[in-house]
Amino acid sequence: MAALVETKPRAIDIGALVEPDRVHRSLYTDPAIFDLEMQRIWGRAWIFIGHESQVAEPGQYYSTMIGRQSVLLTRDADRRVHVLFNRCAHKGAQLVGDRCGKAKELRCAYHGWRFDLDGGLLGIPLEQGYDGTRFDRTSPEANLAPVPRVASYRGFVFASLSADGPDLQNWLGGVASSIDNMVDRAPEHELEIAGGVMRYEHDCNWKFFIENLNDMMHPMVVHQSSSLTARLIAKKELDPAAPTPAAIEIISPFTESYAFFDEMGLHCFDNGHSYSGGKTSIHAKYSDIPEYNALMEKAYGKERFAEIMSVNRHNTVFYPSATIKGAIQTMRVVKPVAVDRTVIESWTFRLKGAPEELLRRSILYCNLINSSANLVGPDDQESYRRQQVGLETQGLDWIAMHRDFGRDEDLGGGHTYAKGSSDLSFRNQWRAWKRYMIEGAR
Ligand SMILES: [Fe+2]
Structure with missing residues (x-):
């Protein structure tokens, strides 16, 4: 049997690949560079999510991506706009599978956990099964997780996966x-x-x-x-x-x-x-x-x-x-x-x-x-x-x-x-x- 060898990730000298007036071809072709871009650019910059008119009415949602992250743009009953990770707080299934729609609540297709359009947990089938367990219904972990930063400029909604950085x-x-x-x-x-x-x-x-x-x-x-x-x-x-x-x-x-x-x-x-x-x-x-x-x-x-x-x-x-x-x-x-x-x-x-x-x-x-x-x-x-x-x-x-x-x-x-x-x-x-x-x- 072949021995398991621990391989170190390949070191990439980013600085050496971008000069002020020319760039290296690997920046467009290397999958490892693409992986780093997803973390360091798409994981940090303000990324366009959608236009507020796509969720003009309470209950409307629109699903999109920030790099590799599946996210939802929603409008709650108080007309506030949210950008939430599209992941059920229970066992992690993608909550919304279609592109867009309108609903009173978002219900997971797997085990039926129900969430409000602001991401708050509404209900769990046989919820009493969690009584006396470590599961805390009032903890933020029971809700859909919000994307760290969301801002709108004249109706254009952007979000950032990073909590830090300049305002929109x-x-x-x-x-x-x-x-x-x-x-x-x-x-x-x-x-x-x-x-x-x-x-x-x-x-x-x-x-x-x-x-x-x-x-x-x-x-x-x-x-x-x-x-x-x-x-x-x-x-x-x-x-x-x-x-x-x-x-x-x-x-x-x-x-x-x-x-x-x-x-x-x-x-x-x-x-x-x-x-x-x-x-x-x-x-x-x-x-x-x-x-x-x-x-x-x-x-x-x-x-x-x-x-x-x-x-x-x-x-x-x-x-x-x-x-x-x-x-x-x-x-x-x-x-x-x-x-x-x-x-x-x-x-x-x-x-x-x-x-x-x-x-x-x-x-x-x-x-x-x-x-x-x-x-x-x-x-x-x-x-x-x-x-x-x-x-x-x-x-x-x-x-x-x-x-x-x-x-x-x-x-x-x-x-x-x-x-x-x-x-x-x-x-x-x-x-x-x-x-x-x-x-x-x-
Ligand atoms: Fe062109």
Whole structure:
């Protein structure tokens, strides 16, 4: 019989794998690195959970993940929102097995323990069997365990598995204004998740997706097959005097020039957050919807309305778990599954008080651009897959992120600016990654 050998976990020198302008390929391919990320990044950062409108009414729940942890977003009878671990306090079965629903109480499917939507224990079958035992019904251990920190910013609920760290607003820093702008676009100052969700799996590491969101050297190349084709067909087939169909307005800008994307610019902040665009973006030339403009002017006044609409951002990244496009009211949520597998969810929002045409346009956007079964999204997904396969090869160890290195503009308070073609957003994400990974080891 072979002797049992105690193996020490392999030591990984995190600091040596991330340099300011290049990173080592193993960061995307090594399962041991993925395990550490789950503890040190996904186990510590504020992770997007859901939008308050997903649990608008008392009794509603929504189940999701923080890294590998199954959690529940709930609304109790007093209308308070909770994020709880999705684990029965009895023998540990996952309490809620479906994605979402509404119930008076949460009952475990295994032995029937019942819990309130705030996590409190309501009842146990034959409860007298515990009389005189060490089981204490009033102890917190009899309830569903709350996730250590939960906070909401204008309806967007985040949670952290760590009891320590900066509060949500400080952590968001300069990208909180992207949420503000998306909410301000609602005549009734509120958003609501609507239009369903697209949930699809990518054969790649989660970081390829989140890096791509502010990568502005790729659209004009990888999206030629979809966007350029759409432009050519529109030119050939459509009457130039007729209004441009929304689908053409949405797809065409993906093959704008390098100069256009440079002009959009990149804004990066501490904790890995960033947004591209600002004064202009690929969403800037959508047709006006006069009924919406009138409602917004009524709600905000002409000047404030113009100010809100002058903010035209492309993707905002809340590193590591979520991205929004305020100008078209969509959101994508990142769920790492394994070192080479990631689930991406694509959500749309209704601007409360706005005509339904805006929601329809957001849904059309997600169908055309984000869906893995349509035109633009598969271009990106195929690129991520090729990166995953390419970086598994032993040919070269480093990934270059040198473009415009050393030419960033420091705007103070952790805010850095560069032209759109810069690699700044990658370097900024890796700076945060390295800090989480090194600080998390202590
Ligand atoms: Fe893309």
